[in-house]
Amino acid sequence: MPLIAPSILSADFARLADQVRAAEAAGADWIHVDVMDGCFVPNITMGFVVVEALRPVTRLPLDVHLMIVEPERYVERFVAAGADLVTVHVEATPHVHRTLQLIRSAGAKAGLAVNPATPLDWFEDVLGELDLALLMSVNPGFGGQRFIPRSLERLERLSALRERLNPEVRIEVDGGVGPANAAELVRRGADVLVAGSAVFGGGAVAENLRALRDAAQA
Numbered sequence: 001m002p003l004i005a006p007s008i009l010s011a012d013f014a015r016l017a018d019q020v021r022a023a024e025a026a027g028a029d030w031i032h033v034d035v036m037d038g039c040f041v042p043n044i045t046m047g048f049v050v051v052e053a054l055r056p057v058t059r060l061p062l063d064v065h066l067m068i069v070e071p072e073r074y075v076e077r078f079v080a081a082g083a084d085l086v087t088v089h090v091e092a093t094p095h096v097h098r099t100l101q102l103i104r105s106a107g108a109k110a111g112l113a114v115n116p117a118t119p120l121d122w123f124e125d126v127l128g129e130l131d132l133a134l135l136m137s138v139n140p141g142f143g144g145q146r147f148i149p150r151s152l153e154r155l156e157r158l159s160a161l162r163e164r165l166n167p168e169v170r171i172e173v174d175g176g177v178g179p180a181n182a183a184e185l186v187r188r189g190a191d192v193l194v195a196g197s198a199v200f201g202g203g204a205v206a207e208n209l210r211a212l213r214d215a216a217q218a
């Protein structure tokens with residue numbers, strides 16, 4: 001059964017705790033937290049204090065997606081703030097292997113993300129150090145973008161790589177995910193679906209989540 005990780009990037013920040021509680025009550029599996037530094041991506045969002053503030057609000061794992069340069073400088077602080085999973089971008093650090101080890105030794109699960117144009121070969125030598133492989137299906141930086149169709153083929157290749165080298169690794173797809181493509185993503189190997197605008201972009205969170213879950217399980 002695929003996991004669903006609503007991204008709070010599209011939530012109402014004035015009512016963030018309520019939105020997270022609504023997602024948990026509606027059966028979300030993880031809460032996805034998009035951290036952006038205005039340098040790796042052309043947008044600035046949230047940092048440690050938001051993770052810290054959400055920690056007592058929910059029992060769900062906090063899935064922190066770091067879109068920041070040199071994430072090795074900050075991963076331990078995100079774990080201390082309450083992150084259960086910390087994902088860094090392969091394009092953002094020359095020290096991918098060291099950073100993944102740092103995340104695990106700090107006590108969290110380690111994730112590695114790739115942008116839409118980044119070769120999947122990057123995963124090959126680190127799949128043993130990984131808990132989560134995050135495939136970006138939009139260019140990182142903003143919610144509500146259109147899913148890049150080529151991501152489907154990339155997902156299938158990543159899934160084959162995972163089966164061959166480390167079947168324990170979960171594959172997470174992030175960007176433009178909704179009821180229209182959820183089943184196809186699961187069929188091609190996605191274990192975790194991140195959805196921001198499809199969950200928080202309008203209407204009732206519970207209904208949106210149910211629609212996504214139903215589609216993903218179809």
Ligand SMILES: O=C(CO)[C@H](O)[C@H](O)COP(=O)(O)O
Nearest residue numbers: 140141143144175176196197
């Ligand atoms: O990492 C992200 C953007 O960089 C977000 O997690 C992602 O875009 C979710 O938003 P949506 O589901 O609206 O595409």
Ligand SMILES: [Fe+2]
Nearest residue numbers: 034065174194
């Ligand atoms: Fe994300």
